[in-house]
Amino acid sequence: MLRVAVVGSGPSGCYTAQGLVQQHPGVRVDVLDRLPCPYGLVRYGVAPDHEKIKSLQNSLRAVLEHDRVRFLGAVPVGPGGVPAARLRELYHAVVYCVGAATDRRLGIPGEDLPGSWSATDFVSWYSAHPDAPGRAPDGSPADGGFLRGVRSAVVIGVGNVAVDVTRMLARRAAELTRTDVPHSALTALAASTVTEIHMVGRRGPSQARFTTKELRELTTLPDTAVAVDAAELARDPASADPSALPPAQRRNVEVLRGWAAAPAPRARRVIRLRFYLRPVELLARDGRVAGVRWERTVPDGRGGVTGTGRYEDVGAQLVLRSVGYRGLPLDGLPFDPASGTVPHRAGRVLRDGTVAPGEYVAGWIKRGPTGVIGTNRPCAKETVMSLLADAPALGHRDLPGDPLAALRADGVDPVPWTGWRAIERAEAALGASLGRDVVKLPDWDSLLAAARSAGP
Structure with missing residues (x-):
């Protein structure tokens, strides 16, 4: 069983997870996001009056509900969160799909x-x-x-x-x-x-x-x-x-x-x-x-x-x-400040010009802030093909067990898919109380309170 962590649950991360489980029957994917909610810029970047584009969430939902994909929200990676080195200990491979986070x-x-x-x-x-x-x-x-x-x-x-x-x-x-x-x-x-x-x-x-x-x-x-x-x-x-x-x-x-x-x-x-x-x-x-x-x-x-x-x-x-946008350095990964991206070869992270085994990138942190949502599909596909070509070598390494148990032992308290569904119910209830349809919860406290109401 090949275990892969995908960091980021926007279109790039979801397309990467989708490609992995479609192309390899022995892959299990954990999609990690620092927010308790999935979908990245589809939820938080597409204007609210663009309902057709926002409906892409339905396609991304199907990926995250796949029986070999697991969503883990509220898991920051880097300073104050899970170090990149720790992810490499817990997974055979890690794909960073974190976008370009600053203006x-x-x-x-x-x-x-x-x-x-x-x-x-x-x-x-x-x-x-x-x-x-x-x-x-x-x-x-x-x-x-x-x-x-x-x-x-x-x-x-x-x-x-x-x-x-x-x-x-x-x-x-x-x-x-x-x-x-x-x-x-x-x-x-x-x-x-x-x-x-x-x-x-x-x-x-x-x-x-x-x-x-x-x-x-x-x-x-x-x-x-x-x-x-x-x-x-x-x-x-x-x-x-x-x-x-x-x-x-x-x-x-x-x-x-x-x-x-x-x-x-x-x-x-x-x-x-x-x-x-x-x-x-x-x-x-x-x-x-x-x-x-x-x-x-x-x-x-x-x-x-x-x-x-x-x-x-x-x-x-x-x-x-x-x-325009720029990518930010990721703690523990190489970074090219001129392009605002992680150096790579066909999605494989490069350290001092040499491929770093088990580390990959996709999306804007890979290619820069270019293209539209659909551009992430071929970008993710290239990275997935590189990772699967490397899979025989990557899979030989023994892992300490279920990464979720290890993360919890490290003091991380991820929001699972059931927690996200609880957020959806809370947003529907908020909308109903205001005489509207779904209305987003606007802050960390209300999001996490809704998510935790679903239990562990």
Whole structure:
């Protein structure tokens, strides 16, 4: 019997576990997660109004309910948790599927002002992530700290996460009542005074990373207009004739050209899509964010941009940066700070250029923060094939027994699948008490209390 630990229960971890049990009848997989809840970014990163994508949880559930797969939540790996070396003692192989856990920063003056946040902070708040910021920088509750007194918001970035947070800023609370958004966030969104949202990229529309489907959703928001500056589109050499662009970029440019040519309808809120503006400073008033200073950029002929020395200020009481993610070093594993990934060869971890037996990676910590959810399937498959090719050598090592018993003896108290099901029941009950459907529990205490109510 080959025992494998998969660290991380998001799509990458679940696809890895699925591939292992499908390809090898003698494999047993423990899927470990530091959170008491499974599904990773499908639960805590997909916007609550994207119910079709969130339904992927049903497929991931089938993996975690397989008779040779065991979910163990609330098991941190690394400092303060289970050391990587201990996992190697308890399992024949360990696959790390921990994603890219931090945001890239802008590195400009004013970035740490109250009112300046990463998009991940905002997503965590409306997704009820238990690690979401508990209080705003000014000491007020985060529920009101994001949106209180905000009339104009700036989202820096033009990828799908930027579109998500822009859309959520413009959503009416009534449209979210049937989702699992936490009740405190719903209340804050209902009281929102945001009337203007700027989504801004430093390059042109043909380099934007959002998908056309996500982009078009912006025009489906009630009482919300979308405005595009035709002059900024014209600065993109590809916008005049997008026919030579790859299909995804061509469709984006065509949609944006259509919006720029049409008069924006009158609406209570307006979303302004801006291009060729690079943030150089966050402006302050009374110790808080009051706006963003931008430098106008132009194409440099090599796919990048160069500054022009011309500047423009845009007033804003909330700034959300959405300029990419980075992996974090994993205690006990090698790490490449330049790429934010673990060095590997076809998923096999490399230590000083040499394969480390029994250690593997998949997902963003392997390849960097690229692709969509489905990209994790071929990525996981490559790692699974490497691991199974190594299985004859790995399986010769004797293990001390059931890893779960050993973890408990070490003082770890995992949340089993029955604990997760108890959390689901508690969230359904919370929703019913509020006259809604399922509503997420928003903090560690309530999640763990629900999980422990199921017993050992």
